[in-house]
Amino acid sequence: MKNFFYGKKRVEESDNIELDLNNMPNHIAIIMDGNGRWAKERNLPRSMGHKAGVEAIREIVKECNKLGIGYLTLYAFSTENWKRPKEEVGALMKLLVEYLRKEFEELNKNNVVINHIGDITKLPQICEELLIESYEKTKNNTGLVMNLALNYGGRDEIIRAFKNMYNDIRCDKLTEEDINDKTISDYLYTSGMPDPDIIIRPSGEQRLSNFLLWQSAYSEFWYSNIKWPDFKKEHLHRAIYDFQNRDRRFGGIK
Template identity: 75%
Template sequence: MRNFFLNSKKVAKDNDIVNDIDMSNIPKHIAIIMDGNGRWAKERKLPRALGHKAGVETIRNIVKACNNLGVHYLTLYAFSTENWKRPKEEVNSLMKLLVEYLKKEFEELNDNNVIINHIGDISKLPDVCQKELNDAYNNTKNNTGLVLNLALNYGGRDEIIKAFKDMYEDLQNRKLNKDSINSELIEKYLYTAGMPDPDIIIRPSGEQRLSNFLLWQCAYSEFWYSNINWPDFKKEDLIRAIYDYQKRERRFGDVK
Protein backbone atom coordinates (compact mmCIF):
# COMPACT_ATOMS: atom_id res chain seq x y z
CA MET A 1 0.00 0.00 0.00
CA ARG A 2 2.83 2.39 0.87
CA ASN A 3 4.43 1.77 -2.56
CA PHE A 4 1.13 2.59 -4.23
CA PHE A 5 0.99 5.99 -2.55
CA LEU A 6 4.64 6.66 -3.37
CA ASN A 7 4.05 5.78 -7.03
CA SER A 8 0.90 7.93 -7.09
CA LYS A 9 2.86 10.90 -5.78
CA LYS A 10 5.54 10.38 -8.44
CA VAL A 11 2.93 10.25 -11.22
CA ALA A 12 1.33 13.43 -9.88
CA LYS A 13 4.71 15.16 -9.76
CA ASP A 14 5.54 14.08 -13.34
CA ASN A 15 2.16 15.39 -14.50
CA ASP A 16 2.87 18.72 -12.82
CA ILE A 17 6.15 18.98 -14.74
CA VAL A 18 4.41 18.20 -18.03
CA ASN A 19 1.85 20.91 -17.29
CA ASP A 20 4.54 23.41 -16.25
CA ILE A 21 6.78 22.97 -19.26
CA ASP A 22 7.13 26.07 -21.44
CA MET A 23 6.23 25.04 -24.98
CA SER A 24 7.74 28.28 -26.29
CA ASN A 25 11.16 27.30 -24.93
CA ILE A 26 11.64 23.76 -26.23
CA PRO A 27 15.31 23.00 -27.08
CA LYS A 28 15.86 23.15 -30.82
CA HIS A 29 18.54 20.45 -30.69
CA ILE A 30 18.65 17.60 -28.17
CA ALA A 31 21.55 15.15 -28.19
CA ILE A 32 21.48 11.89 -26.23
CA ILE A 33 24.26 9.49 -25.29
CA MET A 34 22.23 6.28 -25.19
CA ASP A 35 23.98 4.51 -22.33
CA GLY A 36 23.02 1.67 -20.02
CA ASN A 37 21.78 -1.09 -22.34
CA GLY A 38 24.42 -3.51 -21.05
CA ARG A 39 23.73 -2.63 -17.39
CA TRP A 40 20.01 -3.07 -17.95
CA ALA A 41 20.60 -6.56 -19.37
CA LYS A 42 23.08 -7.51 -16.64
CA GLU A 43 20.63 -6.55 -13.89
CA ARG A 44 18.15 -8.97 -15.43
CA LYS A 45 20.74 -11.68 -16.13
CA LEU A 46 20.11 -11.33 -19.85
CA PRO A 47 22.55 -11.22 -22.81
CA ARG A 48 23.80 -7.73 -23.70
CA ALA A 49 22.15 -8.07 -27.11
CA LEU A 50 18.73 -8.07 -25.45
CA GLY A 51 19.67 -4.85 -23.67
CA HIS A 52 20.40 -3.22 -27.01
CA LYS A 53 17.12 -4.56 -28.39
CA ALA A 54 15.23 -3.05 -25.47
CA GLY A 55 17.04 0.22 -26.12
CA VAL A 56 15.64 0.32 -29.67
CA GLU A 57 12.09 0.53 -28.29
CA THR A 58 13.17 3.53 -26.22
CA ILE A 59 14.49 5.18 -29.38
CA ARG A 60 11.07 4.78 -30.96
CA ASN A 61 9.30 6.42 -28.01
CA ILE A 62 11.77 9.30 -27.59
CA VAL A 63 11.80 10.13 -31.31
CA LYS A 64 8.01 10.28 -31.26
CA ALA A 65 8.03 12.47 -28.13
CA CYS A 66 10.60 14.89 -29.59
CA ASN A 67 8.63 15.17 -32.81
CA ASN A 68 5.42 15.92 -30.91
CA LEU A 69 7.17 18.52 -28.73
CA GLY A 70 8.50 20.40 -31.74
CA VAL A 71 12.19 19.59 -31.31
CA HIS A 72 13.98 20.37 -34.59
CA TYR A 73 17.03 18.10 -34.24
CA LEU A 74 17.58 14.91 -32.23
CA THR A 75 21.06 13.40 -32.32
CA LEU A 76 21.43 9.89 -30.91
CA TYR A 77 24.89 8.47 -30.16
CA ALA A 78 24.35 4.97 -31.49
CA PHE A 79 27.84 3.61 -32.24
CA SER A 80 31.16 5.31 -31.54
CA THR A 81 34.53 4.94 -33.25
CA GLU A 82 35.65 3.17 -30.06
CA ASN A 83 32.79 0.67 -30.04
CA TRP A 84 34.62 -1.52 -32.57
CA LYS A 85 36.66 -2.73 -29.58
CA ARG A 86 33.63 -4.60 -28.29
CA PRO A 87 33.21 -8.36 -28.91
CA LYS A 88 32.51 -9.14 -32.56
CA GLU A 89 29.25 -10.86 -31.68
CA GLU A 90 27.96 -7.71 -29.94
CA VAL A 91 29.03 -5.46 -32.83
CA ASN A 92 27.28 -7.74 -35.34
CA SER A 93 24.17 -7.68 -33.18
CA LEU A 94 24.20 -3.86 -33.13
CA MET A 95 24.55 -3.68 -36.91
CA LYS A 96 21.67 -6.12 -37.35
CA LEU A 97 19.51 -4.07 -34.99
CA LEU A 98 20.29 -0.92 -36.98
CA VAL A 99 19.04 -2.49 -40.20
CA GLU A 100 15.95 -3.88 -38.47
CA TYR A 101 15.16 -0.49 -36.92
CA LEU A 102 15.43 1.36 -40.23
CA LYS A 103 13.28 -1.18 -42.07
CA LYS A 104 10.66 -1.41 -39.33
CA GLU A 105 10.38 2.28 -38.47
CA PHE A 106 10.92 3.91 -41.86
CA GLU A 107 7.27 4.12 -42.89
CA GLU A 108 6.09 5.63 -39.59
CA LEU A 109 9.01 8.08 -39.42
CA ASN A 110 8.40 9.16 -43.01
CA ASP A 111 4.66 9.51 -42.42
CA ASN A 112 5.48 11.78 -39.46
CA ASN A 113 7.68 14.02 -41.63
CA VAL A 114 10.96 12.94 -39.96
CA ILE A 115 14.26 13.28 -41.83
CA ILE A 116 16.43 10.21 -41.14
CA ASN A 117 20.00 11.50 -41.24
CA HIS A 118 23.33 10.06 -40.12
CA ILE A 119 26.61 11.54 -38.92
CA GLY A 120 29.95 9.78 -38.72
CA ASP A 121 32.05 7.75 -41.14
CA ILE A 122 29.53 5.16 -42.26
CA SER A 123 31.92 3.83 -44.94
CA LYS A 124 33.30 1.49 -42.26
CA LEU A 125 29.86 -0.04 -41.61
CA PRO A 126 28.66 -3.21 -43.38
CA ASP A 127 27.33 -2.58 -46.90
CA VAL A 128 23.77 -3.43 -45.90
CA CYS A 129 23.87 -0.78 -43.15
CA GLN A 130 25.23 1.83 -45.54
CA LYS A 131 22.49 1.06 -48.06
CA GLU A 132 19.69 1.29 -45.49
CA LEU A 133 21.05 4.57 -44.09
CA ASN A 134 21.50 6.15 -47.51
CA ASP A 135 18.09 4.96 -48.72
CA ALA A 136 16.43 6.25 -45.55
CA TYR A 137 18.02 9.67 -45.98
CA ASN A 138 17.35 9.96 -49.71
CA ASN A 139 13.70 9.01 -49.19
CA THR A 140 13.12 11.46 -46.31
CA LYS A 141 15.47 14.38 -47.07
CA ASN A 142 12.60 16.49 -48.42
CA ASN A 143 10.56 16.12 -45.22
CA THR A 144 10.24 19.22 -43.05
CA GLY A 145 9.87 17.83 -39.54
CA LEU A 146 12.32 16.53 -36.95
CA VAL A 147 15.84 15.76 -38.17
CA LEU A 148 16.90 12.47 -36.60
CA ASN A 149 20.70 12.23 -36.60
CA LEU A 150 21.99 8.70 -35.99
CA ALA A 151 25.63 9.03 -34.92
CA LEU A 152 27.29 5.88 -36.27
CA ASN A 153 31.01 5.16 -36.28
CA TYR A 154 31.14 8.67 -34.90
CA GLY A 155 33.88 10.23 -32.80
CA GLY A 156 34.27 13.89 -31.94
CA ARG A 157 38.04 13.87 -32.41
CA ASP A 158 37.79 12.03 -35.73
CA GLU A 159 35.22 14.57 -36.89
CA ILE A 160 37.56 17.49 -36.10
CA ILE A 161 40.53 15.75 -37.76
CA LYS A 162 38.44 15.12 -40.88
CA ALA A 163 37.36 18.77 -40.92
CA PHE A 164 40.98 19.95 -40.72
CA LYS A 165 42.04 17.59 -43.52
CA ASP A 166 39.23 18.81 -45.75
CA MET A 167 40.13 22.41 -44.97
CA TYR A 168 43.80 21.75 -45.73
CA GLU A 169 42.86 20.26 -49.09
CA ASP A 170 40.78 23.34 -49.92
CA LEU A 171 43.67 25.56 -48.84
CA GLN A 172 45.99 23.64 -51.16
CA ASN A 173 43.51 24.06 -54.00
CA ARG A 174 43.19 27.75 -53.16
CA LYS A 175 39.50 27.48 -52.38
CA LEU A 176 40.34 29.01 -48.99
CA ASN A 177 42.94 31.31 -47.52
CA LYS A 178 44.16 31.13 -43.94
CA ASP A 179 42.65 34.51 -43.04
CA SER A 180 39.17 33.16 -43.76
CA ILE A 181 39.48 30.41 -41.13
CA ASN A 182 37.26 31.05 -38.11
CA SER A 183 34.76 29.08 -36.03
CA GLU A 184 31.93 29.63 -38.51
CA LEU A 185 34.05 28.23 -41.34
CA ILE A 186 35.16 25.20 -39.32
CA GLU A 187 31.52 24.38 -38.53
CA LYS A 188 30.84 24.10 -42.27
CA TYR A 189 33.30 21.18 -42.43
CA LEU A 190 31.68 19.22 -39.58
CA TYR A 191 29.11 16.44 -39.98
CA THR A 192 26.58 18.79 -38.36
CA ALA A 193 27.10 21.59 -40.89
CA GLY A 194 24.02 23.79 -41.08
CA MET A 195 22.61 22.54 -37.78
CA PRO A 196 22.48 24.44 -34.49
CA ASP A 197 24.68 23.17 -31.66
CA PRO A 198 22.90 20.97 -29.10
CA ASP A 199 21.03 23.01 -26.51
CA ILE A 200 21.14 20.06 -24.12
CA ILE A 201 23.04 16.78 -23.99
CA ILE A 202 21.35 13.99 -22.05
CA ARG A 203 23.19 10.97 -20.68
CA PRO A 204 21.33 8.25 -18.77
CA SER A 205 22.93 5.33 -16.85
CA GLY A 206 24.79 7.39 -14.22
CA GLU A 207 27.96 8.06 -16.21
CA GLN A 208 29.01 11.71 -16.37
CA ARG A 209 31.33 12.16 -19.33
CA LEU A 210 31.08 13.03 -23.01
CA SER A 211 32.77 9.90 -24.37
CA ASN A 212 34.06 11.69 -27.49
CA PHE A 213 30.62 13.00 -28.46
CA LEU A 214 30.10 16.31 -30.29
CA LEU A 215 33.29 17.80 -28.83
CA TRP A 216 33.19 20.96 -30.95
CA GLN A 217 29.43 21.42 -30.83
CA CYS A 218 29.02 21.04 -27.05
CA ALA A 219 30.91 24.24 -26.14
CA TYR A 220 27.82 25.85 -24.57
CA SER A 221 25.46 22.90 -24.31
CA GLU A 222 23.63 22.22 -21.07
CA PHE A 223 24.19 18.75 -19.58
CA TRP A 224 21.62 16.53 -17.92
CA TYR A 225 22.55 13.24 -16.25
CA SER A 226 20.34 10.48 -14.90
CA ASN A 227 20.87 7.11 -13.21
CA ILE A 228 18.13 5.60 -15.39
CA ASN A 229 19.43 3.06 -17.90
CA TRP A 230 18.50 3.82 -21.50
CA PRO A 231 15.93 1.00 -21.94
CA ASP A 232 14.04 2.43 -18.92
CA PHE A 233 14.22 6.05 -20.15
CA LYS A 234 10.67 7.30 -20.76
CA LYS A 235 8.97 10.32 -22.25
CA GLU A 236 8.51 11.61 -18.69
CA ASP A 237 12.31 11.57 -18.19
CA LEU A 238 12.76 13.56 -21.39
CA ILE A 239 10.15 16.05 -20.17
CA ARG A 240 11.98 16.36 -16.83
CA ALA A 241 15.26 17.07 -18.64
CA ILE A 242 13.59 19.77 -20.72
CA TYR A 243 11.93 21.22 -17.61
CA ASP A 244 15.31 21.44 -15.86
CA TYR A 245 16.84 22.96 -18.99
CA GLN A 246 14.19 25.67 -19.03
CA LYS A 247 15.03 26.69 -15.46
CA ARG A 248 18.71 27.29 -16.29
CA GLU A 249 20.15 30.64 -17.31
CA ARG A 250 22.20 30.33 -20.49
CA ARG A 251 24.71 33.16 -20.65
CA PHE A 252 27.16 31.91 -23.34
CA GLY A 253 30.02 33.57 -21.47
CA ASP A 254 28.13 36.85 -20.99
CA VAL A 255 26.93 38.39 -17.72
CA LYS A 256 23.25 38.93 -16.97
Protein backbone atom coordinates in the same frame (compact mmCIF):
# COMPACT_ATOMS: atom_id res chain seq x y z
CA MET B 1 8.39 5.00 -6.27
CA LYS B 2 11.32 5.66 -8.60
CA ASN B 3 13.29 8.85 -8.38
CA PHE B 4 16.13 10.53 -10.22
CA PHE B 5 18.20 13.68 -10.18
CA TYR B 6 17.18 16.76 -12.06
CA GLY B 7 19.50 19.68 -11.57
CA LYS B 8 20.71 19.40 -7.95
CA LYS B 9 17.37 18.33 -6.57
CA ARG B 10 15.93 14.85 -6.29
CA VAL B 11 12.41 14.73 -7.64
CA GLU B 12 9.87 11.94 -7.95
CA GLU B 13 8.38 10.59 -11.15
CA SER B 14 4.91 11.56 -9.99
CA ASP B 15 5.81 15.27 -9.99
CA ASN B 16 3.84 17.18 -12.60
CA ILE B 17 5.99 18.93 -15.17
CA GLU B 18 4.64 21.82 -17.21
CA LEU B 19 6.82 22.66 -20.18
CA ASP B 20 7.08 26.09 -21.77
CA LEU B 21 6.39 25.30 -25.41
CA ASN B 22 7.80 28.71 -26.36
CA ASN B 23 11.19 27.88 -24.86
CA MET B 24 11.97 24.45 -26.24
CA PRO B 25 15.53 23.36 -27.06
CA ASN B 26 16.08 23.32 -30.81
CA HIS B 27 18.62 20.51 -30.68
CA ILE B 28 18.70 17.66 -28.15
CA ALA B 29 21.56 15.15 -28.14
CA ILE B 30 21.45 11.89 -26.21
CA ILE B 31 24.23 9.49 -25.24
CA MET B 32 22.19 6.28 -25.12
CA ASP B 33 23.99 4.55 -22.27
CA GLY B 34 23.24 1.63 -19.98
CA ASN B 35 21.88 -1.06 -22.33
CA GLY B 36 24.42 -3.66 -21.26
CA ARG B 37 23.99 -3.00 -17.56
CA TRP B 38 20.21 -3.07 -17.96
CA ALA B 39 20.51 -6.55 -19.47
CA LYS B 40 22.99 -7.76 -16.84
CA GLU B 41 20.63 -6.76 -14.02
CA ARG B 42 18.04 -9.05 -15.61
CA ASN B 43 20.45 -11.91 -16.37
CA LEU B 44 19.94 -11.32 -20.08
CA PRO B 45 22.52 -11.18 -22.90
CA ARG B 46 23.76 -7.71 -23.77
CA SER B 47 22.05 -7.96 -27.14
CA MET B 48 18.69 -7.95 -25.36
CA GLY B 49 19.67 -4.70 -23.67
CA HIS B 50 20.39 -3.13 -27.05
CA LYS B 51 17.08 -4.42 -28.38
CA ALA B 52 15.27 -2.84 -25.43
CA GLY B 53 17.17 0.37 -26.15
CA VAL B 54 15.64 0.49 -29.63
CA GLU B 55 12.19 0.58 -28.03
CA ALA B 56 13.28 3.66 -26.06
CA ILE B 57 14.43 5.32 -29.29
CA ARG B 58 10.97 4.84 -30.78
CA GLU B 59 9.24 6.62 -27.90
CA ILE B 60 11.71 9.49 -27.61
CA VAL B 61 11.79 10.22 -31.35
CA LYS B 62 8.00 10.31 -31.42
CA GLU B 63 7.85 12.64 -28.43
CA CYS B 64 10.54 15.02 -29.75
CA ASN B 65 8.66 15.30 -33.01
CA LYS B 66 5.42 15.94 -31.13
CA LEU B 67 7.05 18.70 -29.04
CA GLY B 68 8.42 20.43 -32.13
CA ILE B 69 12.10 19.77 -31.43
CA GLY B 70 14.15 20.58 -34.52
CA TYR B 71 17.03 18.13 -34.15
CA LEU B 72 17.64 14.97 -32.16
CA THR B 73 21.11 13.42 -32.27
CA LEU B 74 21.42 9.88 -30.91
CA TYR B 75 24.85 8.45 -30.10
CA ALA B 76 24.31 4.94 -31.42
CA PHE B 77 27.79 3.56 -32.21
CA SER B 78 31.10 5.26 -31.53
CA THR B 79 34.48 4.88 -33.23
CA GLU B 80 35.59 3.14 -30.04
CA ASN B 81 32.74 0.61 -30.03
CA TRP B 82 34.57 -1.54 -32.57
CA LYS B 83 36.61 -2.77 -29.58
CA ARG B 84 33.58 -4.68 -28.30
CA PRO B 85 33.17 -8.42 -28.99
CA LYS B 86 32.38 -9.23 -32.63
CA GLU B 87 29.13 -10.88 -31.62
CA GLU B 88 27.91 -7.71 -29.92
CA VAL B 89 28.96 -5.48 -32.82
CA GLY B 90 27.20 -7.81 -35.22
CA ALA B 91 24.05 -7.72 -33.12
CA LEU B 92 24.14 -3.91 -33.09
CA MET B 93 24.46 -3.75 -36.87
CA LYS B 94 21.59 -6.21 -37.25
CA LEU B 95 19.45 -4.06 -34.96
CA LEU B 96 20.27 -0.99 -37.05
CA VAL B 97 19.07 -2.75 -40.20
CA GLU B 98 15.91 -3.96 -38.45
CA TYR B 99 15.20 -0.50 -37.06
CA LEU B 100 15.55 1.25 -40.42
CA ARG B 101 13.41 -1.32 -42.21
CA LYS B 102 10.74 -1.53 -39.54
CA GLU B 103 10.47 2.14 -38.62
CA PHE B 104 11.00 3.83 -41.98
CA GLU B 105 7.35 4.10 -43.01
CA GLU B 106 6.26 5.42 -39.61
CA LEU B 107 9.09 7.96 -39.44
CA ASN B 108 8.50 9.14 -42.99
CA LYS B 109 4.74 9.40 -42.39
CA ASN B 110 5.48 11.59 -39.38
CA ASN B 111 7.68 13.91 -41.45
CA VAL B 112 10.97 12.87 -39.78
CA VAL B 113 14.26 13.27 -41.63
CA ILE B 114 16.42 10.16 -41.09
CA ASN B 115 19.95 11.54 -41.15
CA HIS B 116 23.32 10.11 -40.07
CA ILE B 117 26.61 11.53 -38.85
CA GLY B 118 29.92 9.68 -38.69
CA ASP B 119 31.96 7.65 -41.16
CA ILE B 120 29.33 5.16 -42.30
CA THR B 121 31.65 3.78 -45.03
CA LYS B 122 33.19 1.56 -42.33
CA LEU B 123 29.82 -0.01 -41.50
CA PRO B 124 28.57 -3.20 -43.19
CA GLN B 125 27.44 -2.43 -46.74
CA ILE B 126 23.77 -3.11 -46.02
CA CYS B 127 23.85 -0.58 -43.16
CA GLU B 128 25.49 2.08 -45.31
CA GLU B 129 23.04 1.52 -48.16
CA LEU B 130 19.97 1.68 -45.91
CA LEU B 131 21.20 4.84 -44.18
CA ILE B 132 21.78 6.59 -47.50
CA GLU B 133 18.45 5.39 -48.90
CA SER B 134 16.57 6.45 -45.77
CA TYR B 135 18.07 9.92 -45.94
CA GLU B 136 17.40 10.36 -49.64
CA LYS B 137 13.76 9.39 -49.19
CA THR B 138 13.18 11.66 -46.18
CA LYS B 139 15.52 14.63 -46.76
CA ASN B 140 12.67 16.86 -47.93
CA ASN B 141 10.57 16.20 -44.82
CA THR B 142 10.03 19.23 -42.60
CA GLY B 143 9.69 17.69 -39.15
CA LEU B 144 12.27 16.45 -36.68
CA VAL B 145 15.76 15.79 -38.04
CA MET B 146 16.95 12.57 -36.40
CA ASN B 147 20.73 12.20 -36.55
CA LEU B 148 21.97 8.68 -35.95
CA ALA B 149 25.62 8.99 -34.86
CA LEU B 150 27.23 5.82 -36.23
CA ASN B 151 30.95 5.08 -36.30
CA TYR B 152 31.12 8.59 -34.89
CA GLY B 153 33.82 10.13 -32.72
CA GLY B 154 34.26 13.79 -31.87
CA ARG B 155 38.04 13.76 -32.29
CA ASP B 156 37.77 11.83 -35.54
CA GLU B 157 35.26 14.39 -36.79
CA ILE B 158 37.57 17.31 -36.01
CA ILE B 159 40.56 15.61 -37.62
CA ARG B 160 38.47 14.97 -40.72
CA ALA B 161 37.38 18.63 -40.78
CA PHE B 162 40.98 19.88 -40.51
CA LYS B 163 42.14 17.57 -43.31
CA ASN B 164 39.34 18.76 -45.59
CA MET B 165 40.14 22.40 -44.79
CA TYR B 166 43.82 21.78 -45.50
CA ASN B 167 42.96 20.22 -48.87
CA ASP B 168 40.73 23.16 -49.74
CA ILE B 169 43.50 25.60 -48.82
CA ARG B 170 45.89 23.70 -51.08
CA CYS B 171 43.32 23.91 -53.90
CA ASP B 172 42.80 27.66 -53.28
CA LYS B 173 39.18 27.07 -52.24
CA LEU B 174 39.88 28.42 -48.76
CA THR B 175 42.35 30.88 -47.25
CA GLU B 176 43.77 31.11 -43.74
CA GLU B 177 41.82 34.33 -43.24
CA ASP B 178 38.59 32.47 -43.96
CA ILE B 179 38.99 30.16 -40.99
CA ASN B 180 36.81 31.00 -38.00
CA ASP B 181 34.26 29.26 -35.77
CA LYS B 182 31.66 29.08 -38.52
CA THR B 183 34.16 27.76 -41.05
CA ILE B 184 35.11 24.88 -38.80
CA SER B 185 31.46 24.15 -38.05
CA ASP B 186 30.78 24.02 -41.78
CA TYR B 187 33.34 21.22 -42.16
CA LEU B 188 31.80 19.05 -39.45
CA TYR B 189 29.20 16.31 -39.97
CA THR B 190 26.64 18.64 -38.38
CA SER B 191 27.22 21.40 -40.94
CA GLY B 192 24.17 23.65 -41.18
CA MET B 193 22.69 22.41 -37.90
CA PRO B 194 22.48 24.31 -34.63
CA ASP B 195 24.72 23.14 -31.79
CA PRO B 196 22.94 20.96 -29.21
CA ASP B 197 21.20 23.01 -26.54
CA ILE B 198 21.19 20.08 -24.13
CA ILE B 199 23.04 16.77 -23.97
CA ILE B 200 21.29 14.01 -22.04
CA ARG B 201 23.13 11.01 -20.63
CA PRO B 202 21.26 8.33 -18.71
CA SER B 203 22.79 5.44 -16.68
CA GLY B 204 24.72 7.52 -14.15
CA GLU B 205 27.89 8.24 -16.14
CA GLN B 206 28.92 11.90 -16.35
CA ARG B 207 31.25 12.33 -19.30
CA LEU B 208 31.02 13.17 -23.02
CA SER B 209 32.74 10.00 -24.27
CA ASN B 210 34.04 11.69 -27.43
CA PHE B 211 30.59 12.98 -28.43
CA LEU B 212 30.07 16.30 -30.26
CA LEU B 213 33.24 17.81 -28.77
CA TRP B 214 33.21 21.00 -30.85
CA GLN B 215 29.43 21.41 -30.88
CA SER B 216 28.96 21.02 -27.12
CA ALA B 217 30.95 24.13 -26.14
CA TYR B 218 27.87 25.78 -24.61
CA SER B 219 25.51 22.84 -24.29
CA GLU B 220 23.67 22.20 -21.06
CA PHE B 221 24.15 18.72 -19.57
CA TRP B 222 21.54 16.54 -17.91
CA TYR B 223 22.42 13.27 -16.21
CA SER B 224 20.21 10.53 -14.81
CA ASN B 225 20.73 7.18 -13.11
CA ILE B 226 18.01 5.69 -15.31
CA LYS B 227 19.44 3.28 -17.87
CA TRP B 228 18.56 3.97 -21.48
CA PRO B 229 16.03 1.12 -22.00
CA ASP B 230 14.00 2.58 -19.10
CA PHE B 231 14.19 6.15 -20.39
CA LYS B 232 10.66 7.35 -21.14
CA LYS B 233 9.05 10.52 -22.43
CA GLU B 234 8.48 11.60 -18.81
CA HIS B 235 12.25 11.69 -18.28
CA LEU B 236 12.66 13.67 -21.49
CA HIS B 237 10.11 16.17 -20.17
CA ARG B 238 12.08 16.57 -16.93
CA ALA B 239 15.33 17.13 -18.81
CA ILE B 240 13.66 19.81 -20.93
CA TYR B 241 12.05 21.36 -17.84
CA ASP B 242 15.46 21.57 -16.18
CA PHE B 243 16.91 23.13 -19.33
CA GLN B 244 14.14 25.72 -19.37
CA ASN B 245 14.93 26.73 -15.80
CA ARG B 246 18.66 27.28 -16.29
CA ASP B 247 20.27 30.67 -16.82
CA ARG B 248 22.21 30.43 -20.08
CA ARG B 249 24.65 33.34 -20.39
CA PHE B 250 27.14 32.01 -22.98
CA GLY B 251 30.01 33.69 -21.15
CA GLY B 252 28.23 37.02 -20.79
CA ILE B 253 26.21 38.71 -18.07
CA LYS B 254 22.46 39.23 -18.01
